[in-house]
Amino acid sequence: MSRYNFALPQFSRRFIPIWRRNFMVWKKMAGSSVLGHLADPVIYMLGLGYGLGGMLPQIGGTSYIAFLAGGTVCYSTMNSASFEALYSGFARMHEQRTWEAILNTPVTLDDIVFSEIVWAASKSLLSGLAVLLVIWLLGLSHSPLSLWIIPLAFLVGLCFASIGLIVTALAPSYDYFMYYFTLAITPMVLLCGVFFPVDRLPTMLQNVSSVLPLTHAIDLARPLLTNHVPPGFMLHISVLLGYALFGFYVSLVLFRRRLSQ
Amino acid sequence: MNAILSAHNLRKSYGDQVVVDGLDLSIRRGECFGLLGPNGAGKTTTLRLMLGLIAPDSGELQLLDHAVPQQARAARVRVGVVPQIDNLDPDFTVAENLLVYGRYFGISDAVINARMPELLEFANLTNKRDVKVPTLSGGMKRRLTLARALVNDPEVIFLDEPTTGLDPQARHLIWQRLRELTARGKTLLLTTHFMDEAERLCHRLAVMDNGRIISTGSPRELIAQNIEPQVVEVFGEQAATWAQDHAARLAQRFEVSGESVFCYVTDAQPLLKELQQHPELRYLHRPANLEDVFLKLTGREMRE
Known part of the structure; x- marks a missing residue:
């Protein structure tokens, strides 16, 4: 592998026109997109929250549905960034050759990968906003601190977009993404405290959970919805940022290798 | 510059x-x-x-x-x-x-x-x-x-x-x-x-x-620089046999490709006269072009 592949990323403002391009495409199907952001988390939250929640005692002083809200907002933002980075990213890189067209202009691959991450995080932001709105409308949170969910959604987006792009960079086809969703995303949803507190898990699984990014996202979101400053928030933010930087660099190296073939 | x-x-x-x-x-x-x-x-x-x-x-x-x-x-x-x-x-x-x-x-x-x-x-x-x-x-x-x-x-x-x-x-x-x-x-x-x-x-x-x-x-x-100015393409089942007997003598260079023979010549007249004796052969006389140069330089084999 050439030494060029390992160079540190160079940032430029040329990532902005790519973001605008994606936004232009998104605007054309904004209706179905917003519906997708809303329908899935709302159905989960209402179904499990009222259905299952009706049989459960309070968790940490809140109703089950309010407990679930903090998990849902993170899980939903994780999903939007992941789908965008994997399926849509792969379409732009491989299927439609959009990246190839862009690379013939003064824009570089570093700009493209960075714009993919920022764009996927923007979609997370939107998805987080949508869920937050539902939480407010259902009266599940009256916390002014819940506004911090908005930047958190963007950060969770950066994190999962970056990790997701590593998978995109390695994928021979769309089928490959099934592995990532089955082996990484689904376990994360079940181990990181979306549906039940992590301390209910055996110690070994708790240890696994403590290094997964979704755990740290939820540890931030849940207190914010009940108007508490999250304990250890610097650590949680650092972990999410760390994953984002790691994913950005590794995916960039892999994309450089892939596209120089 | x-x-x-x-x-x-x-x-x-x-x-x-x-x-x-x-x-x-x-x-x-x-x-x-x-x-x-x-x-x-x-x-x-x-x-x-x-x-x-x-x-x-x-x-x-x-x-x-x-x-x-x-x-x-x-x-x-x-x-x-x-x-x-x-x-x-x-x-x-x-x-x-x-x-x-x-x-x-x-x-x-x-x-x-x-x-x-x-x-x-x-x-x-x-x-x-x-x-x-x-x-x-x-x-x-x-x-x-x-x-x-x-x-x-x-x-x-x-x-x-x-x-x-x-x-x-x-x-x-x-x-x-x-x-x-x-x-x-x-x-x-x-x-x-x-x-x-x-x-x-x-x-x-x-x-x-x-x-x-x-x-x-x-x-x-x-x-x-690369090729004789005239080309005579000869087609027919007998083309290859004909080429062995006559093209070798009347053309500077020739190539057989299936049932076609490509003869490269500076003066095509003797070759054309000879071809008129063979009504079973069809032929085309034309100036040399880039495709001839290309095939000469890169060969006739398929690249796959």
């Missing part, structure tokens, strides 16, 4: 496979330069090297006074590219494709929109302005790709097999547009394996094979 692009001893390998093997090339301002070669000769890799999209293993490369790949970004500001495979944005209309692409060069929307009518006119797409890309024909897509390559008013335009897959009408329209571009002083670098395209459009050509340039010159020079 007259050379708009110069490459010196450029090399690029993928694993054990040498794709570009010591390439030297110089392209002058305002010329249309053709890079010819069979599939796999290294043409597309050469273009990618020149744009700084991949780094050479060794060698030097200058594009518009910028060292490539180090300053490729600055060079690409003044370059337009028509890729071999369409990569227009399928979600956008014709006009949106131009607008979005112009932004990648850092051009303001106002400037792009001001340039838009001229670009659409050039591509014969004025009345398709608000049509989405998937509904365009192959020829229209190519023209839009060409217009897109002009959105930054480039000095040099790279075209990778610009007419592959087009019908003759669409091809002729593209040729006409490319000639207009050279008339306006643009420098064109195109790859092709259509010899008639190269012969019509290019001031100078380089024939490339196995990653090397094996001959350079104007179309006429290439023909004059």
Whole structure:
């Protein structure tokens, strides 16, 4: 592998026109997109929250549905960034050759990968906003601190977009993404405290959970919805940022290798 | 400085496979330069090297006074590219494709929109302005790709097999547009394996094979330097047998390919007279062309 592949990323403002391009495409199907952001988390939250929640005692002083809200907002933002980075990213890189067209202009691959991450995080932001709105409308949170969910959604987006792009960079086809969703995303949803507190898990699984990014996202979101400053928030933010930087660099190296073939 | 692009001893390998093997090339301002070669000769890799999209293993490369790949970004500001495979944005209309692409060069929307009518006119797409890309024909897509390559008013335009897959009408329209571009002083670098395209459009050509340039010159020079001026093609079941007896004697050189024999001669008269004795053979007498040169230099075997 050439030494060029390992160079540190160079940032430029040329990532902005790519973001605008994606936004232009998104605007054309904004209706179905917003519906997708809303329908899935709302159905989960209402179904499990009222259905299952009706049989459960309070968790940490809140109703089950309010407990679930903090998990849902993170899980939903994780999903939007992941789908965008994997399926849509792969379409732009491989299927439609959009990246190839862009690379013939003064824009570089570093700009493209960075714009993919920022764009996927923007979609997370939107998805987080949508869920937050539902939480407010259902009266599940009256916390002014819940506004911090908005930047958190963007950060969770950066994190999962970056990790997701590593998978995109390695994928021979769309089928490959099934592995990532089955082996990484689904376990994360079940181990990181979306549906039940992590301390209910055996110690070994708790240890696994403590290094997964979704755990740290939820540890931030849940207190914010009940108007508490999250304990250890610097650590949680650092972990999410760390994953984002790691994913950005590794995916960039892999994309450089892939596209120089 | 007259050379708009110069490459010196450029090399690029993928694993054990040498794709570009010591390439030297110089392209002058305002010329249309053709890079010819069979599939796999290294043409597309050469273009990618020149744009700084991949780094050479060794060698030097200058594009518009910028060292490539180090300053490729600055060079690409003044370059337009028509890729071999369409990569227009399928979600956008014709006009949106131009607008979005112009932004990648850092051009303001106002400037792009001001340039838009001229670009659409050039591509014969004025009345398709608000049509989405998937509904365009192959020829229209190519023209839009060409217009897109002009959105930054480039000095040099790279075209990778610009007419592959087009019908003759669409091809002729593209040729006409490319000639207009050279008339306006643009420098064109195109790859092709259509010899008639190269012969019509290019001031100078380089024939490339196995990653090397094996001959350079104007179309006429290439023909004059590499091949006898006259060709007699002979067809028929008996052609091969006839060739052993007569072509060997009457032609400077001949090649048998299936039931056809290609005789290369300086003076065709004795050969034609001989052929009149053989009514079972059909024949065609014509001046030598680039395709003859190409086949002589790169061989008749299939490249797959």
